[in-house]
Structures are given as structure tokens and as C-alpha cells.
Amino acid sequence: MTTSKKNTSQVREVALEVIIEVLEKGGYSHKVLGQALTKYQYLDKQERAFLSRLCEGTIERAIELDYIINQFSKVKVKKQKPVIRNILRMAVYQIRYMDAVPDSAACNEAVKLGVKKGFGTLRGFINGVLRNISRNQEEITYPDQVGEPIKYLSIKYSMPEWIVLKWMKEYDYKTVEGILAKYNQSKATTIRTNLLKTTPEELKASLEKAGVTVKPASYMPYAFYISNYNYLSNLEEFREGLFQVQDESSMLVGEIADVKENNIVIDVCAAPGGKTLHMAEKLKGTGMVYSRDLTYEKTAFIEENVLRLGIKNISVEARDALVLDQDSVGKADVVICDLPCSGLGVIGKKPDIKYKITEEQLSELSKLQQEILKVVTTYVKPGGTLIYSTCTINKEENEDNMNFIVDELRFKLESIDAFLPASLQNETTKAGYLQLIPGVHNTDGFFISRLKKVQ
Numbered sequence: 001m002t003t004s005k006k007n008t009s010q011v012r013e014v015a016l017e018v019i020i021e022v023l024e025k026g027g028y029s030h031k032v033l034g035q036a037l038t039k040y041q042y043l044d045k046q047e048r049a050f051l052s053r054l055c056e057g058t059i060e061r062a063i064e065l066d067y068i069i070n071q072f073s074k075v076k077v078k079k080q081k082p083v084i085r086n087i088l089r090m091a092v093y094q095i096r097y098m099d100a101v102p103d104s105a106a107c108n109e110a111v112k113l114g115v116k117k118g119f120g121t122l123r124g125f126i127n128g129v130l131r132n133i134s135r136n137q138e139e140i141t142y143p144d145q146v147g148e149p150i151k152y153l154s155i156k157y158s159m160p161e162w163i164v165l166k167w168m169k170e171y172d173y174k175t176v177e178g179i180l181a182k183y184n185q186s187k188a189t190t191i192r193t194n195l196l197k198t199t200p201e202e203l204k205a206s207l208e209k210a211g212v213t214v215k216p217a218s219y220m221p222y223a224f225y226i227s228n229y230n231y232l233s234n235l236e237e238f239r240e241g242l243f244q245v246q247d248e249s250s251m252l253v254g255e256i257a258d259v260k261e262n263n264i265v266i267d268v269c270a271a272p273g274g275k276t277l278h279m280a281e282k283l284k285g286t287g288m289v290y291s292r293d294l295t296y297e298k299t300a301f302i303e304e305n306v307l308r309l310g311i312k313n314i315s316v317e318a319r320d321a322l323v324l325d326q327d328s329v330g331k332a333d334v335v336i337c338d339l340p341c342s343g344l345g346v347i348g349k350k351p352d353i354k355y356k357i358t359e360e361q362l363s364e365l366s367k368l369q370q371e372i373l374k375v376v377t378t379y380v381k382p383g384g385t386l387i388y389s390t391c392t393i394n395k396e397e398n399e400d401n402m403n404f405i406v407d408e409l410r411f412k413l414e415s416i417d418a419f420l421p422a423s424l425q426n427e428t429t430k431a432g433y434l435q436l437i438p439g440v441h442n443t444d445g446f447f448i449s450r451l452k453k454v455q
Contacts, residue, residue, distance in 0.1 A: 011047050012109050013116070014040060015054045016086055022059055022352050023089075024082045029059050029352040037231060045230045053186075058086075058093045060184055060351040063158035065089045068096070068140055072132045075125070083117050084126065091130050095137070103134040153177060157184055159354055163344070166359075170395050171437075178439025179393070183348040188225035189232075190217055191243040192251055192274070194309050196281050198242045200224070206237050218442040219248050219421050220255075241309035246274035249345075249391070249436050249446030253336065254278035255419045256434075256450050257387050261286040263333040268321045268376045271298035273305045275336055280311045290328070292319040321372045328379040334387065335380045339369045341390040341397050345445020348438060366396045370404055377409045382455040386411060393437055393445040402433055402449045411451040419450075 018036050021027040033055050037048060058065065066077040069088050077085050087110050094106035107130040114126045133140075143151040150168065154161040157180035167176045193200045200222045204214045207226060212235070217223035224243075232238045232245070253275050259265055259282050267276045267289060276291040283289070291306075291314055293299050299318045306314050319325060321339075342362050343353045373388070380386050388405060390397050405411050413432030417425045420434070424441070428434060433449035 008105075009109060009112060009116075011043065011051050012054070012090065012113055015051055015058070015090060016083070016113060016117075018051075018055045019058050019086050019090065020082060022055075023062060023086065023355070026356065027352075028350065029056070030350050041231065048230065053098070054090060054093065056351065057097055058090050061093060061097070061158045062089060062355070063160070064155055065092045065096075065158075067142075067155045068092055068133060069129065071140060072136070073129045081119070084114065084119060084122060087113050087117075087126060088129060091126075092133055095130070095134050107131055107134060149173065153180060157181065159183075159347075162359055163354060163357075167393070170393075175437065175440065179437060179445070180439075182438035183351070185348070187348060188215070188227045189245055190247050191224050191226055192220070192246045192278065193222040193224070194242055194244060194277075194281065195222060196284075196311065197240070197309075203237060203242050206242070207235070210235060210237070217248050219424065220251050223248050223251060239308070244274055244277055244305065244309060246278070247346075247444045247446070249441075249443040249448075250274050250338075251278060252420070252424075252434070252436075252446075253338065253387055253389055253448055254282060256416045256448055257282075257334050257336060257385065258419055259283055259287070259334055263287045264331055265289045265334045265336065266328060266332040266376075266379050267291045267336040267338075268372070268379075269293055269337070269339055270316075271301055273302035275338060276302060276314060277305060277309055277311060279334070279336065280314045281309075283313055285313055287313060287333075289314045290317060290332075291315065292317045292321065294318065294320055321376055324375050324378065330379070330381055332379045332384060333381060334385045335376055336387050336389075337373065337376055338387075338389045338391075339372055341365055341369070341392045342394055344392040344394050345436070345438070345447075346391045348444065362394060362396060366401060369397060369401050373401065373405060373409065377405065377411065377453070380411075380453045382453055384453050385414075386451045386453065387448065388451065389446065389448045391444055391446050393435065393447070398435060398447040399433070402447075402451075405449075405451055410454045412454055414450050414452050416448070416450050 014036055018032050021032045022029045070076050091106045091110035094101045095103050111123050111127050145152045150161055150164050153164045159180055193203050207214045212226050213228040215225045217225055259279055265279045270276045270291040271293040276289050280289045291302050296318050299316050303316050342357050347354050416429050436443045436446040438445050
């Protein structure tokens with residue numbers, strides 16, 4: 001991937017700002033990069049793609065990049081000034097992973113950027129470290145795969161050791177390595193056809209006419225992977241609400257919920273609204289979906305998507321899921337309970353999650369989920385359906401909380417095989433739940449269970 005000389009320095013400077021905001025100041029990568037791409041919409045498609053790749057890749061592989069830098073720098077990464085360490089990270093990422101960027105360009109641009117940021121006295125240090133790495137890539141050593149498997153996986157795939165260790169207790173080595181490898185692969189955008197406005201065939205033809213690359217997704221006939229577009233809002237098909245960006249794992253919630261016309265559905269933690277919109281579409285203009293989230297900022301995002309897709313049978317409300325809504329008790333045919341979680345299943349799309357989450361937070365989240373469940377399960381009618389889902393692959397938040405619903409809240413599991421393609425059916429789906437695992441399945445990491453309220 002190349003970028004024009006005219007803007008190459010500017011693009012790298014913008015990338016540095018994004019990376020510092022995320023890795024040093026705790027910003028959310030998808031939001032910070034999204035804001036930068038919006039601000040610099042005048043950059044051409046190639047330059048925007050370069051910016052995205054450089055930011056996402058550097059953030060994604062920060063642990064490995066630091067490990068490499070520390071092998072060649074007398075001043076270790078933690079002791080370096082934030083601007084310097086992130087300039088080095090960016091440059092090493094280009095040297096290691098961006099074949100279209102000559103090593104000399106990565107080194108020279110890093111030095112120029114250091115000078116521009118007021119670190120002219122360190123130009124020799126930046127240049128020396130990077131040229132040393134560039135010349136001696138064959139000498140880079142990694143932890144021993146057999147002797148130190150946890151450390152090896154942590155460094156090679158840039159995942160904190162405690163997360164690797166946790167997964168190794170729940171999955172075998174091959175599965176864990178598959179998860180980690182999948183997270184570091186480039187991702188196409190997954191979209192769901194709005195069947196109220198168009199057909200999958202018409203949408204595909206229209207997008208291809210606009211120059212977008214469109215490929216069938218893995219599980220749903222109305223889902224596609226799209227790539228080779230500049231930005232979504234530039235696509236007429238997006239503006240007209242012909243599709244919604246949504247991972248197939250999330251679409252499966254809509255299938256497993258199996259809503260019927262005239263059903264009342266409550267989606268308790270709904271932002272950004274993909275599942276809400278899918279439910280409403282399946283109701284075909286009947287019934288009502290009450291789409292709720294904690295803040296007006298989140299509900300505004302849902303409303304924006306509702307308006308764009310032109311769906312009427314949705315009521316968007318800012319509500320705290322921990323506070324009982326007396327009017328909703330016993331009212332819902334279906335409650336969608338996709339709760340706030342660790343997000344360990346979507347690290348591929350939001351790589352900063354792995355640097356922010358702690359072991360203590362995992363335990364706290366599991367308890368928070370149970371507190372929310374105690375409230376929102378009361379909204380399900382006797383004989384009604386509860387969908388409990390998360391975007392994580394952590395047993396504590398998934399199977400353990402599903403069992404809590406069964407044992408403590410008077411629900412029973414129902415088989416979900418009838419709602420799934422044959423390739424996803426297994427022993428657990430017969431029992432009533434599905435754990436989607438990156439590297440095993442072609443989706444985000446996601447957990448979905450279907451439970452019926454005992455009458």
C-alpha cells in the first residue's frame with residue numbers, strides 16, 4: 001500500500017496523534033480513528049486506507065513492537081518519551097508489516113516527524129534504532145514456543161499475558177492461537193441487507209456498480225462483506241438505509257430470537273442498534289421494539305440508524321437497565337439482553353480493549369450482568385423468550401451467567417438448532433447456546449443463549 005508524497009508526512013502525523021490518544025491517553029481506537037477519518041475526508045482513498053492501516057496495525061501490535069524495539073534500543077520503551085516511543089512503534093510496524101513502504105521511507109519519515117514534534121536532538125537516536133532494526137530483522141528473537149508458550153503467544157500476537165493464560169485454561173493451545181491470529185488479520189466490513197427496502201441481489205448489484213467489492217458473508221443469505229470503498233456515508237446505498245453495518249454474530253441474535261408479527265420486544269442495552277433494527281425488520285411493521293440504553297449519546301446513535309433505515313415500529317428510550325421499569329414487567333414477548341461485557345470477543349475490531357481491561361474488571365462485569373439480569377428478566381411474559389448474549393469469549397460472563405439465569409431466575413434453555421445454519425449446529429446449540437470463537441468461526445467472538453420463562 002502506498003500513499004502520495006504530497007500528503008505522506010501529514011498522514012503519518014495524523015496517525016501519530018491517533019495512536020498517542022489511544023495508547024497513552026486511553027481513547028477508544030474506533031472512535032478516535034473514526035473522528036480523524038471524518039476530519040480528513042479530503043484525503044484520497046489510498047491515503048485514508050494508509051492512515052487506517054497504520055493506526056490499527058500499530059495499536060494492534062504494540063506489545064510485539066515494544067518487544068522488538070527493546071532488543072535494539074538502550075533506552076527501553078517505558079523510559080522513552082510518549083512521542084518518541086510511538087514514532088518508533090509506527091515506523092517498526094511499517095518496516096515489519098507494510099511491504100509497500102520502503103524501510104528507508106519509514107526511517108526517514110520517523111526522523112522528520114520527531115524533528116517536527118520538537119525532538120530534533122533525538123534524530124540520531126530515532127534513526128539509529130530504526131536502521132538497526134531494518135538491517136537486522138533476521139536477528140529478532142521471540143520467546144521459545146515450547147518452553148514459554150504463554151509469553152510466546154503474548155509477544156507474537158500482542159496480547160497481554162494474563163488474557164492468554166485465561167484462555168489457555170478454557171481452550172486448547174491451537175484454539176487460542178487461532179483466536180489470536182484471527183484478531184490480527186485485516187477485516188472487511190460486514191453488512192446486513194435491509195429487507196424492508198431491497199433484496200440481497202439488488203443491494204449487491206447496486207454496491208458493485210458503485211465500485212465496492214461485495215462478497216457473500218459466511219452464514220446469513222442477506223449478509224455481505226464489503227471492501228474497497230472510501231467511507232460509508234459516501235455510499236448512496238448507506239444513506240438510503242439499504243443496509244446496516246453489523247457482524248454476523250449479532251445478526252444471529254435476530255434469528256435465534258425468532259420474533260413473530262405483533263410481538264413486543266425490549267432490547268435493554270441496545271446501542272448502536274443493530275439488533276433493534278433487525279428485530280423491527282422481522283416484525284414487518286407490526287408490534288413494537290423498545291430500544292433502550294443508558295445515555296442520550298447512545299440513544300441518539302440508535303435514533304440516527306432508525307431514521308436512516310426508515311423503520312417505524314421502534315421506540316428509543318434512555319433508561320438505566322439496573323432500574324426497574326414497572327410498566328414493562330411481564331409485558332415483553334422477547335427481551336434482548338446483550339449486556340455490557342469485557343468485549344474480549346471484538347478485540348479484532350477494537351484492539352485497545354486488550355490494554356484497558358483488567359482481571360478485576362472481568363469479575364466486576366460478571367456481577368453487574370447478574371444485577372441487570374435480576375431486573376430485566378422480569379419484563380419477559382410467562383412463556384416468553386429471553387436472549388442472553390455478550391460479545392466476549394469469557395466463560396464467567398457467558399456460561400456461568402446463563403446458568404445463573406436458569407438456576408436463580410426461573411428460566412429454562414431451549415434448543416437453537418432450528419434457527420442456525422447446519423455448520424453452526426453442535427452439542428451446545430441443542431442445549432440452547434452458542435459460543436462463537438474467532439479462528440473457529442468467521443465472526444466476532446460472541447455468545448448467544450435462548451431461554452424460556454417458566455410459567
